Amino acid sequence: MSIPTVKAKLLEGRKGLIVGIANDRSIAWGCARAFRALGAELAVTYLNEKAKPHVEPLARELDVPIFLPLDIAVPGQIEAVFERIADTWGELDFLVHSIAYSPRDTLGGRVTDAPREGFLTTMEISCWSFIRMAQLAEPLMKNGGTLFTMTYYGSQVVVENYNIMGVAKAALESAVRYMAAELGPKGIRVHAISPGALATRAASGIPEFDALLEKTKLKAPAHELVDVDDVGMATAFLAHDAARLITGQVLYVDGGYHIVD
Template sequence: MTLPTAKAKLLEGKRGLIVGIANDQSIAWGCARAFRALGAELAITYLGDKAKPHVEPLAQEVDAEIFLPLDVMQDGQMEAVFDRIAQDWGALDFVIHSIAFSPRDTLHGRVTDAPRDGFLKTMDVSCWSFLRMAHLAEPLMTKGGTLFTMTYYGAQMVVENYNIMGVAKAALESAVRYMAAELGPKGIRVHAISPGPLATRAASGIAEFDALLDKAKSDAPARALVTIDDVGATCAFLALDAARHMTGQVIYVDGGYHIID
């Protein structure tokens, strides 16, 4: 894919961290493309050695200045990423947190039956990691900034087969509101972006996901599925000074699907 064109480099001079690119179908990749198209400089992470060959060419495509491994379940890796950003850049303007995980047996089982270990891993990766990133980003955002995470409609309503991830995303959305209140006086904004169903690698773990895609396409007022570039464009807009009075929100990018019963 080629980068989308932009008439103005509205984010030139801004620097940000993108977490969650697995391949060229990832939401985080759509965000990286949109931010780079507007002139932002990027730091990009990859999950591990298996993911690196898939992510490294994408990082090169958007001229990522920092490229490091990040498994949020590995002690010290997140701190190492932010230490490198502090060393190389000394400041940070935005963070994209686009990761979530639940053990297969926990995700596919009833919420009522969730084992403690599976529940804690789900919350650790899908919610707490965003809190920790905000904690580490805060001292680097001396002139303000924007923190983004990805959520889904299943945080608000019961969606068949979404199960324990809906619980984790509900906690994540609540965390966004509290973080926005706490960090707002420092000029740091916090948003949860809620895309409609997307055919990403992460979504492939949800049972009967193809049926959910078909339903979204047929029922959404826009009669179309959202793309990763749609999500990226929304995030890029929210990072602009023009959106400086928007914070603590769940932003739906789903063709209106969430308004339909």
Template structure:
């Protein structure tokens, strides 16, 4: 597995929040490792006490001075994280939002049959939480910054078994565009990163996911699957000031899979 170059501290002096690390196969962990390798300082969150033993060693590996619980469905936890960042750093350069959730019975069923409570929970965690993070990060990005979220091809095309999550990701990508327009005058850029299929814990809930991986490997022009380090390296590049005029994008990191019928 390739890793980001560590020779140049291109992001030295940058400070960012990474949300969504569950274990060492998480996309959020690939991002954290890339940012750290390029010199950035990180704040890291974990979902709950069950996840804490898996995340804390990874946070220590990247030297994160802020490690806190964050379940976006628990009132006050998101605000507490940003209050702590304000106390410790007083500023923020980037946020990586790499979380999504849909109740199992909601995700497994047809979009046509989705119950209201399942739909609202899916949208709250998978879309609204990113909007809220943008709201909380805005006053900390006094000199500009970048907000990242993770999406998937199923937002644009019907992917079997992706179901209501495709609807949520479409809403998320639209939010990225509106937020980019609203925050751009302050130098804050907003992006959705769209990796190809990855064998993460979140993906394990999608039926027939192994078949999806095989299809992506066979059809992508690069004839290869993306890694969490590939995603991390591209995300870290977009946080640099060299990318200051790139905003509102859905960036596919999938070996070109999305261009193939």
């Protein structure tokens, strides 16, 4: 799929932060393209100086006014991003959190054997970072808004080789529900988007991922894999006022894979 030509700028005037673009195959990139196509103005982050050359041309394509580094492991960088948004825009309408990480030795081993440090790192980057960003976004969402994070089917059932990341995503989905309940009175909606398996740089760290892609394509009722633009357009819809009473959901964008035994 590619982003369709959109005549009506349904999100014109909205401002949002996109976290997690690594390259043009990133889920965050599909989201950024969709939001921009619908007229939203974007702030974009990149992981570090090594990643910057891969993300900067994409940020230019989106004509972003805010482009900053954001590495969860670097103290103060999350806060610096939100301070810049506050200084530049003074408000925020949506946030897309599309980052997850687990050390290779932790991700590749049994959950039962997860080392303490590896477990804590996995949870900090894959789950806590969304909670922290929601806390910082809340005062900027003066007229309500929408918070998005990315999850996967392995949070609900055991997916071979997904291992400790399944535990982290289960915690993340629970956080979505609790934050949706807490922030709902302020008009802030919270969602987890659950794409089907798709080839991203992050997914390349999962052992035997190619086999998982093939299994997904065969099993899904649609018999095709989703791409980042499919995910992006579905996410952007939920940021529109037409979805103002939808919150706390895990939205599967997977061709129906999750409904088939």
